[in-house]
Amino acid sequence: MLNSITLQTPQTDNDWQNYFELRWKILREPWQQPPGSERDEFEENSFHIMAITQTGQAVGVARIHQLDHMTAQIRYMAVLDSLQGTGIGSLMLARLEKQAQDWKTKTIMLNARDTALEFYLKKGYIKLEATQTLYNRIPHTKMEKQL
Numbered sequence: 471m472l473n474s475i476t477l478q479t480p481q482t483d484n485d486w487q488n489y490f491e492l493r494w495k496i497l498r499e500p501w502q503q504p505p506g507s508e509r510d511e512f513e514e515n516s517f518h519i520m521a522i523t524q525t526g527q528a529v530g531v532a533r534i535h536q537l538d539h540m541t542a543q544i545r546y547m548a549v550l551d552s553l554q555g556t557g558i559g560s561l562m563l564a565r566l567e568k569q570a571q572d573w574k575t576k577t578i579m580l581n582a583r584d585t586a587l588e589f590y591l592k593k594g595y596i597k598l599e600a601t602q603t604l605y606n607r608i609p610h611t612k613m614e615k616q617l
């Protein structure tokens with residue numbers, strides 16, 4: 471499966487539609503949040519990556535943006551439910567980390583859902599502190615990795 475997945479940055483209107491739709495489907499729809507709630511004010515200044523199958527289906531999305539010249543933040547990592555655990559998240563995370571290195575970032579931070587903590591721990595991120603509980607139901611922990 472994994473060797474038939476490619477990573478690309480969304481380019482066309484159709485790509486962007488698929489990109490945000492998958493982000494919404496995985497990270498917002500299960501909590502009854504409306505389309506549009508999956509976006510923030512940093513989209514235009516972010517580096518985005520999308521994992522697609524050979525037939526062009528979007529199966530993973532992720533984003534990183536610079537907080538300052540030393541620090542970048544990963545947000546909105548999401549893999550299609552049926553393909554979680556098959557390596558797509560690892561592939562995307564490695565690409566985001568490469569982008570951070572190209573920016574000469576020293577530290578990547580993120581706020582992980584507690585259900586995703588193990589994934590980031592396996593990738594060398596360390597836990598800092600509990601942060602917000604999204605929609606009163608999704609606890610998050612601030613994590614970081616030094617590059």
Ligand SMILES: CC(C)(COP(=O)(O)OP(=O)(O)OC[C@H]1O[C@@H](n2cnc3c(N)ncnc32)[C@H](O)[C@@H]1OP(=O)(O)O)[C@@H](O)C(=O)NCCC(=O)NCCS
Pocket residue numbers: 496497546547548549550553554555556557558559560561581582583585586587588589592
């Ligand atoms: C978290 C997520 C992005 C990880 O992507 P993925 O493609 O499922 O992860 P991978 O298949 O690359 O997994 C890499 C390793 O992490 C482990 N892992 C992945 N997700 C995990 C989870 N939620 N809990 C425990 N371990 C997990 C895998 O078992 C694998 O372990 P291994 O290297 O020992 O085999 C994906 O599962 C997802 O979209 N989850 C739902 C949305 C979400 O929580 N996003 C993160 C918001 S902060």
